[in-house]
Amino acid sequence: xxxxxxxxHVPDTAAKINISADGKNIDKTGVNFVFNPYDEYAVEECxxxxxxxxxxxxxxxxxxxxxxxxxxxxxxxGVDKAVLLKDDSPRDSFSVARALADxxxxxxxxxxxxxxxxxxxxxxxxxxxxxEMLGLPSVSVAVKLEISNGSAVVERExxxxxEKIRTSLPAVxxxxxxxxxxxxxxxxxxxxxxxxxxEEKIPAAVQPKVDVIALRKPASKSAGKIVGTDxxxxxxxxxxxxxxxxxx
Amino acid sequence: MKILAVAEQRxxxxxxxxxxVVHTARKxxxxxxxxxxxxxxxxxxxxxxxxxxxxGAHRIIAVDEPRxxxxxxxxxxxxxxxxxxxxxxxxxxxxxTAMGKDCAPRAAVKLDxxxxxxxxxLKTEGSDITATxxxxxxxxxxxxxINSAIKVFTLRPNxxxxxxxxxxxxxxxxxxxxxxESDFSSVTVETLQASEKLDVAEADIVVSGGRGxxxxxxxxxxxxxxNTLGGAVGASRAVVDAGWRPHxxxxxxxxxxxxxxLYIAIAISxxxxxxxxxxxxxxxxxxNKDKDAPIFQAADYGIVADAFExxxxxxxxxxxxxxx
Numbered sequence: 001x002x003x004x005x006x007x008x009h010v011p012d013t014a015a016k017i018n019i020s021a022d023g024k025n026i027d028k029t030g031v032n033f034v035f036n037p038y039d040e041y042a043v044e045e046c047x048x049x050x051x052x053x054x055x056x057x058x059x060x061x062x063x064x065x066x067x068x069x070x071x072x073x074x075x076x077x078g079v080d081k082a083v084l085l086k087d088d089s090p091r092d093s094f095s096v097a098r099a100l101a102d103x104x105x106x107x108x109x110x111x112x113x114x115x116x117x118x119x120x121x122x123x124x125x126x127x128x129x130x131x132e133m134l135g136l137p138s139v140s141v142a143v144k145l146e147i148s149n150g151s152a153v154v155e156r157e158x159x160x161x162x163e164k165i166r167t168s169l170p171a172v173x174x175x176x177x178x179x180x181x182x183x184x185x186x187x188x189x190x191x192x193x194x195x196x197x198x199e200e201k202i203p204a205a206v207q208p209k210v211d212v213i214a215l216r217k218p219a220s221k222s223a224g225k226i227v228g229t230d231x232x233x234x235x236x237x238x239x240x241x242x243x244x245x246x247x248x
Numbered sequence: 249m250k251i252l253a254v255a256e257q258r259x260x261x262x263x264x265x266x267x268x269v270v271h272t273a274r275k276x277x278x279x280x281x282x283x284x285x286x287x288x289x290x291x292x293x294x295x296x297x298x299x300x301x302x303x304g305a306h307r308i309i310a311v312d313e314p315r316x317x318x319x320x321x322x323x324x325x326x327x328x329x330x331x332x333x334x335x336x337x338x339x340x341x342x343x344x345t346a347m348g349k350d351c352a353p354r355a356a357v358k359l360d361x362x363x364x365x366x367x368x369x370l371k372t373e374g375s376d377i378t379a380t381x382x383x384x385x386x387x388x389x390x391x392x393x394i395n396s397a398i399k400v401f402t403l404r405p406n407x408x409x410x411x412x413x414x415x416x417x418x419x420x421x422x423x424x425x426x427x428x429e430s431d432f433s434s435v436t437v438e439t440l441q442a443s444e445k446l447d448v449a450e451a452d453i454v455v456s457g458g459r460g461x462x463x464x465x466x467x468x469x470x471x472x473x474x475n476t477l478g479g480a481v482g483a484s485r486a487v488v489d490a491g492w493r494p495h496x497x498x499x500x501x502x503x504x505x506x507x508x509x510l511y512i513a514i515a516i517s518x519x520x521x522x523x524x525x526x527x528x529x530x531x532x533x534x535x536n537k538d539k540d541a542p543i544f545q546a547a548d549y550g551i552v553a554d555a556f557e558x559x560x561x562x563x564x565x566x567x568x569x570x571x572x
Contacts, residue, residue: 013501013521017387026388031541037502040552071399093353094362122383123365125353128321130258132357137322138433140350153437157496158346159263159450161441163319177502178495209362213391218527222531224548226539233551237533240549242569245531247453248477 001055003046004109005079006100006127007039009063009070010120017217035070035223038115040182041175045145046113047078048180053147056080060106062099064088068198075193076185082196085203093121094210097129099203105134109170116141116174124174131172138172139165143179249282249375254328255300257290258319258345259440265343265361267303267410269403273341273551274304274411279372280344285309286418289327291317297420302413308420309335315427319347323427325354330425332359332398339377344402352402356440362394365402366505368528377401385501385524394477405450406507446480448497449504453479453512454529456499457487458522460515460536460555464492469559470514476566482506482526484516500525515555518543535559 011017011026012034018027046057059074060066062085071082085099093097114127124140131138143153143162144155150169153178157176227233227240241248253273255266268408273284286305288297290312297310304563311327332340340355342348344366356363369380370388376393379401383390450456454475467481474481483493485500499506499523504537509527511519516522518534518541526532527546534547551558
């Protein structure tokens with residue numbers, strides 16, 4: 001079974017976000033970049049599928065040399081091969097999906113995994129777009145996956161519950177927290193990953209369909225009112241919610 | 249300009265995001281001299297579809313066939329794209345729900361369209377639309393324009409007004425889209441609804457608890473407060489990681505982004521990733537014994553005291569108003 005997992009290198013969720021001088025990007029100074037959290041579940045699921053069914057896992061990342069850090073971590077977790085689609089140009093979801101789809105078409109995997117979204121642009125569209133570009137079915141926000149006899153039964157999260165989807169393979173899946181518990185790389189894995197090569201490819205340039213006009217910080221609220229410091233404040237809080245805010 | 253609004257139904261019922269999308273389409277149509285067309289996909293949906301007239305649809309199209317009874321990403325996205333082409337729609341609006349977020353990217357690719365997802369505002373100037381959407385989990389906002397002929401936007405639920413149902417009426421037109429077996433390569437076989445429990449992302453009032461509650465069983469008082477208010481229970485990441493609450497309740501950057509009318513944070517310190525997911529709530533109440541907790545910076549009203557003392561008292565006091 002050939003498994004591909006698309007991973008991204010993103011600002012840590014604990015990072016403060018500042019806007020760069022051009023007003024369209026983030027200021028990367030002092031920002032720690034990490035393995036996109038949802039992509040760790042995607043890698044883990046591919047490793048488990050390989051352990052069960054045999055085959056190989058290929059990790060793919062689109063971006064600059066900095067993404068190699070995340071590709072290395074995927075190698076340390078146990079993926080067999082890492083590929084960097086090297087590209088520094090600004091891309092929208094569509095052009096990211098196109099670059100990934102072009103590469104994935106070459107290697108034609110049986111299963112393609114993504115995290116459900118990158119915690120930078122938060123679009124949550126690339127995985128499904130890649131599926132459509134490749135003419136494959138997809139299931140997004142997967143929390144449980146079972147594969148047998150060329151088809152998959154997947155549970156995906158929906159409002160207030162789950163839905164069970166049956167899909168043919170090959171297919172694209174996007175991983176939600178809860179799908180599994182990602183492993184920590186072993187020391188042996190980390191050492192081995194250091195000497196493994198990362199293949200580099202240059203994706204074709206694609207005109208973005210979305211233009212960023214501005215990136216800005218949300219209007220900050222003025223600090224609120226401390227109603228009190230003991231149980232005596234409760235009736236006043238209720239009065240404020242009822243009469244001032246009119247929310248209860 | 250024609251604006252196609254995809255009105256989501258589940259089990260032949262509309263939820264609020266369907267009305268929000270239709271109402272927003274009507275607003276854009278009014279501003280641009282265009283036409284708002286509502287699309288409903290499902291089985292036996294023709295009669296229910298008429299309701300969308302009241303929310304502003306000029307026309308209503310129903311694609312009604314048994315195989316569309318349950319959601320299929322491949323089939324639904326094909327129907328959306330085919331209707332958009334047939335109607336020559338230049339804007340397609342879809343709710344950013346579990347279903348909408350799953351089929352919108354597919355429809356966008358079929359239409360060779362750019363997509364703006366989880367938009368929180370759409371501003372029209374002439375036929376130009378600028379969309380605002382949160383990025384970095386809500387720590388920043390971006391204003392975008394789509395340059396393709398057809399533009400797809402998904403709208404974050406609970407943000408756009410749905411309007412009240414009016415006397416406005418529209419005919420329901422039945423449209424046929426030929427669908428092959430291969431258009432159903434992925435299908436829903438079963439819906440596993442957790443309960444009638446309100447989803448934290450859909451609720452108008454959210455009561456969340458954090459690590460300061462010390463143990464899973466202490467969430468009982470959070471649940472009681474939420475029940476009293478008719479709201480949903482949320483949780484911080486620390487609490488979900490500790491296994492006290494399910495991930496579906498997690499609020500924050502790797503959980504759900506919520507924008508209810510009232511958000512009550514109990515014993516939550518307010519880590520940056522949590523604030524990102526709830527700071528767009530209309531009113532925020534913080535209860536925490538640490539006066540320096542960052543949550544107080546985001547809160548409209550705060551009580552600096554022990555949650556174990558305050559929360560039961562707050563529930564009792566609120567019951568006098570809600571009568572529950």
